[in-house]
Amino acid sequence: MLRFENLCKRYDERILFQGLHFSAGSGCIALDDESGSGKSTLLGILAGTIQADRGEVWIGGHSMRDSPVEARSAIACIPEDCMTYPDQTGHAYLEGIASTRKTALTVHALELAGRFGLTTHLDKRFEQMSFGTRKKMFLTAAALGDVKVVIADEPVGGLDAAARAVLIDLFKTLSQSRTVFFSSYDVDFSRACEARTISFAALGKNA
Numbered sequence: 001m002l003r004f005e006n007l008c009k010r011y012d013e014r015i016l017f018q019g020l021h022f023s024a025g026s027g028c029i030a031l032d033d034e035s036g037s038g039k040s041t042l043l044g045i046l047a048g049t050i051q052a053d054r055g056e057v058w059i060g061g062h063s064m065r066d067s068p069v070e071a072r073s074a075i076a077c078i079p080e081d082c083m084t085y086p087d088q089t090g091h092a093y094l095e096g097i098a099s100t101r102k103t104a105l106t107v108h109a110l111e112l113a114g115r116f117g118l119t120t121h122l123d124k125r126f127e128q129m130s131f132g133t134r135k136k137m138f139l140t141a142a143a144l145g146d147v148k149v150v151i152a153d154e155p156v157g158g159l160d161a162a163a164r165a166v167l168i169d170l171f172k173t174l175s176q177s178r179t180v181f182f183s184s185y186d187v188d189f190s191r192a193c194e195a196r197t198i199s200f201a202a203l204g205k206n207a
Contacts, residue, residue: 001025001148001179007055009041020203028175028195031183037200039183040153047077047151060148076142078152082134086127090137101145113140115166132158150174152182156189168192
């Protein structure tokens, strides 16, 4: 479901990474590496929000270079900051994601929002929400539609213990039929998700 070949990225004279290769079907994959290694940049490239200098990404068999619309439509992305339009409400955001993915805001999705403690926050604007509440909105949206790959940058950031437990259950459920690829320093969280942990060395950084 997720594949990338020979990914390279540099900023000015600094080579962030080069020659990255990876392929995965359904399951959880945790990217754990040192700060500043390029994790967020790699996730941005996989999500189609950052352009690689070289290499190619495939999402659900669609090339991000040759078929970007199809590739991006198969991704659910949870960035680290999780800010959308500041004046957009949580409910409007979830409705918009559902529409984009040609599905409905189902009872199941609203139940997930409830488990995350979002019921009383759905009519708030994003600018009124805490960091953790915004994160939970994006995580709820990840369950909408038939996406093939979930990309998440530090998904446990800002979450309390109860929300963390809900997220573990969500990732384990999603990974039965999707690739869940996330960055995390939290070894206990990765283990609870039954994730395969990798580093840039395993991907062939600077190979």
